[in-house]
Amino acid sequence: MGLHQYSEAINAARPEALRESLRLLLAAHALPVFGAAKAVEHEVAALNALQVIGYLPERSDEFELVEKLRITKTKARNLLYQVALRQQGQSVTEIDDSLRAVLGGRHVLKDGSFFLVEVPDPLTMDRLRRRVRAAGYLSDGSFSGAIARIPEGALVTLIDELIDKHHKQEILKRLHKAGLADVSVSGFVKAFLITVGKKYAGEVGVRIGDHLVDLFEHGYASIAQYAGEVVNQLKSSQVSAVE
Template sequence: MFGDKIDNVDASKIKEVFKDLITTYTNPAYGSISKRDFDIFLFMKLQELGLIEKDPEIYDVISNLRVTRTKARNLLYEVKMRNSSEEILDQELRLLLSKPIFFETNDKIAIEISNPLLADHLRWKLKKLGYITDSSFSAELIKMTENAYIAIFEDMIPNKSREKVKAALIKCGAKHDTGIKDILLAVIKKLATLMIGKVGGELVEVGVEYLGPILGGKINEISKQYEGFFEQKTESE
């Protein structure tokens, strides 16, 4: 399973992890830790050694550990729950929101999330905003309406940056007599049309360079990235 990878790990690091495993298994008494807790602890140590990535795809866990999909999801969920604060989850969510997947045939937008805890975090935030998601096609592909995506997108822009973001986009050509929600919707619709037109597929993932600056409130990057953006013509225009 990990033969080649283990050979490349520093011996002192392996010794340190082995000591942690023995200490945990024998404290306060030999075998007193539950199998579930020890499985989670061992999984975290495999990540510490670099044998499993910090943010692995579920299939990587399944193939490396020879476990079921349910077991892999549970391990990822438990580990993330122990290591992630709401602030960390929000940071990860901003990155994923900056890479939406557009569908050619309908107005749904999808976010691909391999971290089950982060998926629940997104659903929780959307529910608070009055929206529900659809993951019937795939547990890792969460679909939502354009309005739901815009709502969570706006919610994740830092409060102190929203007016500056709006002003920067207006300066780049967005309509000045609308609110930030309408401006964001115009950006998303334009991106969807431009990207699907270029790729010509049924769905396409947008690069983080377009939406990342908006979510991060990076005004200079917005000005550079969206210069001339609103003047671009699409096939439908």
């Protein structure tokens, strides 16, 4: 692997980007003194610099690193993890946003009573695993590489936690008006997943993520077209009305 593979990106980069990439590369040599930084610090600095000049996307996944840096998938995921650890501490809201983005992605597949979710970022995967454990479900045997295999009950709990308070209040208000005063938000989420799963059987891999991101962003209003079916699902007791 030679420098020539970066030449196009270097030549196309703006002067400000080149200065910033050089600053990132040299910063690793000052931790704490020249020559004292570990190899991983230089690798992280180089990856950040390559993103600044546009050789790598700002939010790279392991496949892009494998292709463009000629490294193994394991090495790529380890490097992404190291980069994430060195970023400034994220707030609870930012962490929740990263989980919403994963669940609202297009790579969400239904497999029986489980949901398969692709999680390119290894730190987000660890956070997802922790939330699944906190919900009382086994995660170690259900997660492999970049794929999280989440039990339906754990996903329901997670979605419930990620819906903001304003949307939750609106959901409960609408359910009460429909005569379902005892239904919790988690009961609604479970009925919603069943309804969408039946509606788009055979193409759920695309549809579930699309509808989840709508649910996170717009709450009850985003599923108005399914509201009647969700309510009927709850009234027919096919799901538990109270979680």
